[in-house]
Amino acid sequence: MSERSTSPLWEVFIRPARGTSHVHVGSLHAADAALALQNARDLYTRRSEGLSIWVVPSDQVVASSPDEKDAFFAPAGDKPYRHPTFYEIPDGVEHL
């Protein structure tokens, strides 16, 4: 087994219904993009899970590093005024 070279890895995104967005569902091996789509169809939509499939080469995904977690995400933690629910709606404002 070890001498066998494996095909590249692809990330699979499925859109389950009209109006929803593509959601990451997993990954798979495939030699190229067309086969990745077919494999995704066979592996991830055999129980009618989707209407649309995206496949993306895994090495093309740029990910944030776990080491940068604090610098990236912690500063947003104490800024509740970024949520719309922070603001009270004045009396008399209609249609909001």
Added chain:
Amino acid sequence: MTTELSAPTADIADYAIRLGDDALILAQRLSEWSANSPEIEEDVALLNIALDLLGQARSLLAYGGGFTERSEDELAYQREERSFTNVQLAELENGNFADTMVRQLLFSAYQLPLYTALQASADQQLAAVAAKAVKEVTYHVEHAATWVVRLGDGTELSHDRCQAALEAVWPYHHELFADDELAGRIAEAGVGPLPSSLRARWQDLVLPVLGEATLTVPVDGWRPSGGRAGLHTQPFGYLLAELQHLHRSHPGAAW
């Protein structure tokens, strides 16, 4: 749609069973790839195709057997080799991956125009089976074509193996388009297309794929046939043994 058929029911039964046998036997062959495919992704893909074919086989055999009060299980598990009327192409051994993919391309490219035409059958049951199957088979053709192109136009080794597979499997495609008396009566009654009428569409599907795969179309010579009359290749008996032995050892076994 008319419900009165001009073909005798015995003909419709035999016709449904012959198409069902094609699907059943190829499904059994493809199932042998289970846990043996080059990649786990392809394992699922091949078994999906096998399950599609098995579903077609069940519908067709249940319908064909119904005319003589035989269940789909009786037809699948209790007939002898000479009673199976599948084409020999469907029973060919899997060989290597290229052999399997070339066989699939040649077979699915036959099923696609067959089921497309069968959608307009005077027999509503056959038309309904075909309407469901045509979508499945469209994908089978696409999957097989994708692989044949990659194997044929891949490395020198994969090209040579794919060309060898094509040479080995090619002679068996002629039987797909051989007309016989039953097929003639079925076509005359508007129940199903004449096999020979499907060849042009088959060529339109297959030849461009072979071209893109840089494969050479074999020279026509030997034309094995006889499957429709119950004559089969030597390995067919082993396939049937594996298919039938559980049911024959434990009649009515269910799980």
